[in-house]
Amino acid sequence: MRKKIVAGNWKMNKTLQEGLTFSTELKELLNNKTINCEVVVGTPFIHLSEVSKAFKGTKVHVAAQNCANKESGAYTGEISAAMVASTGANHVILGHSERRAYYNETPELLKEKVVVALANNLTPIFCVGEVLEERESGKHFEVVAAQLKDSLFELSKEDFSKLVIAYEPVWAIGTGKTASADQAQEIHAFIRETLTEKYGKEVADNTSILYGGSCNAGNAKELFSNPDVDGGLIGGASLEADKFLPIIEAFN
Numbered sequence: 001m002r003k004k005i006v007a008g009n010w011k012m013n014k015t016l017q018e019g020l021t022f023s024t025e026l027k028e029l030l031n032n033k034t035i036n037c038e039v040v041v042g043t044p045f046i047h048l049s050e051v052s053k054a055f056k057g058t059k060v061h062v063a064a065q066n067c068a069n070k071e072s073g074a075y076t077g078e079i080s081a082a083m084v085a086s087t088g089a090n091h092v093i094l095g096h097s098e099r100r101a102y103y104n105e106t107p108e109l110l111k112e113k114v115v116v117a118l119a120n121n122l123t124p125i126f127c128v129g130e131v132l133e134e135r136e137s138g139k140h141f142e143v144v145a146a147q148l149k150d151s152l153f154e155l156s157k158e159d160f161s162k163l164v165i166a167y168e169p170v171w172a173i174g175t176g177k178t179a180s181a182d183q184a185q186e187i188h189a190f191i192r193e194t195l196t197e198k199y200g201k202e203v204a205d206n207t208s209i210l211y212g213g214s215c216n217a218g219n220a221k222e223l224f225s226n227p228d229v230d231g232g233l234i235g236g237a238s239l240e241a242d243k244f245l246p247i248i249e250a251f252n
């Protein structure tokens, strides 16, 4: 059966020292606790190696927030999937709406990133989600279906099975305006249905679909109690260990 996952995305926050303080704090908070989900911490590139070391021997996984679409070579300033993997991180967030909107990441580019991430044994957490006008005009289903199809649906069944999907409505990110539990369930079920049509029921049933967008200690339990919501991708509320912990514990 599919995994329950709570993943943090620090975005462009925290110095290296602050990242290490967080890691020590979270490790202490999780020590001797029963955790019923996989925990992932998504840090900026420069933190990956140290944060991976800090969580070594624990159940906490580490994620990059991006990687290059090329394997290696003359791409000044880029960080490859192999480099990410060499730090001890084993996940990578791809297709975040901030990367799509501010850095012009296209479906074609994301398709390439997913392929290199998988080739380097990283688990992509692939983000989809509509903007407010698309939600208001009822286009969210077709937008999300197109995001899945355009970047992922050339993958083999075997490769697709290695992915985690995150549904993050752009209007809910950093706004304090969370999707309601019903809205989340409705579109998560739609995503699973879309995956069933393409890859069959077994793959769809085994794919974890996370919700992201103003998810916090106060609403996590309700959101995660939906049958098709398998956890969360958490921004703001993942920045402090004592605020992140209750979201992890929402599965207890």
Ligand code: 13P
Binding pocket: 009, 096, 168, 172, 173, 174, 175, 176, 212, 213, 214, 215, 233, 234, 235, 236, 237
């Ligand atoms: P917030 O939790 O801050 O809304 O961010 C969600 C997000 O974008 C996680 O990737």
